[in-house]
Amino acid sequence: MPYRYLLFHKPYNVLCQFTDDQSTAQPRSAPPRSTLKDYISVPAVYPVGRLDYDSEGLLLLTNHGQLQHRLSNPKFQHSRTYWVQVERIPDETALQQLRQGVQIQGYCTRPATVTLLPQEPDLPPRNPPIRFRKSVPTAWLAMTLTEGRNRQVRRMTAAVGFPTLRLVRVKIAHLSLEGLQPGQWRDLTPEELDPLMYLCQLPGKPMGGRSPMPLI
CATH class of the missing domain: 3.30.70.1560 (Alpha-L RNA-binding motif)
Incomplete structure (x- = not known):
């Protein structure tokens, strides 16, 4: 299966996972909580890090386990704005x-x-x-x-x-929410992916011999 790298604009009151593990513990009268499954149909991708249920904004999802692990490792100290x-x-x-x-x-x-x-x-x-x-x-x-x-x-x-x-x-890091409305997602472009691989010290295809953009 090829690697996928998605950017998603998580709306308010959406769980940062594909299933609601606490759904059986909710009162029967409580409405079901929204999850990523309500917005993203790509199989076998998982969030890198998380956003709280009551927070909004940019979420990165991938099926590239090594990238996910390194971005979650405090050693790499990538920025979040x-x-x-x-x-x-x-x-x-x-x-x-x-x-x-x-x-x-x-x-x-x-x-x-x-x-x-x-x-x-x-x-x-x-x-x-x-x-x-x-x-x-x-x-x-x-x-x-x-x-x-x-x-x-x-x-x-x-x-x-x-x-x-x-x-x-x-x-x-350098990935931006710009252009995504709440609930929308898209694939990373090659120009976005290459610096991400560089940040995580993973091999990636060079962008025509250019140096990666600054990770600010």
Whole structure:
């Protein structure tokens, strides 16, 4: 079977797996939870890493086990960029804390790139929308991490006093969410795949002798 490499825009409230392992534990009156199977018909591909049920954005899927293993290995420290809507407007002190690392569950996060976005990013509306309170402003952050612990972004912003309201992953290394609407997927292009193989120190077909693009 040839290797497949897919980019998927995971919508809000979709499980990052093809089956709902907890479906039998749900009350009978509860509606079934959406899974990747509702959107992707390609057989035998699996997510690289995960996005929480209540998070949105870019997901990479493949049947290339070695690539999946290496991208999940902290040794390779590939970057992941998120747009994060938070409650209230963080000051420079809070932003600097996020950049330097914060304590969550007895662990100090690695240094991160964190900036306050000047305006709300151009994203499709979330369904359902976030809770809105007239008396409490919100702000958007761009956060680039090189680790992916469970609910890490949410725990980081909460630790500095600015709870996350909406979380969208927009980049994995050089791969971008651009051009994909929620629920849409596509295959990686050769120009996208070659730098990914380079990042993971796996053999790949060179792009006409050109050096791989920077992995930012």
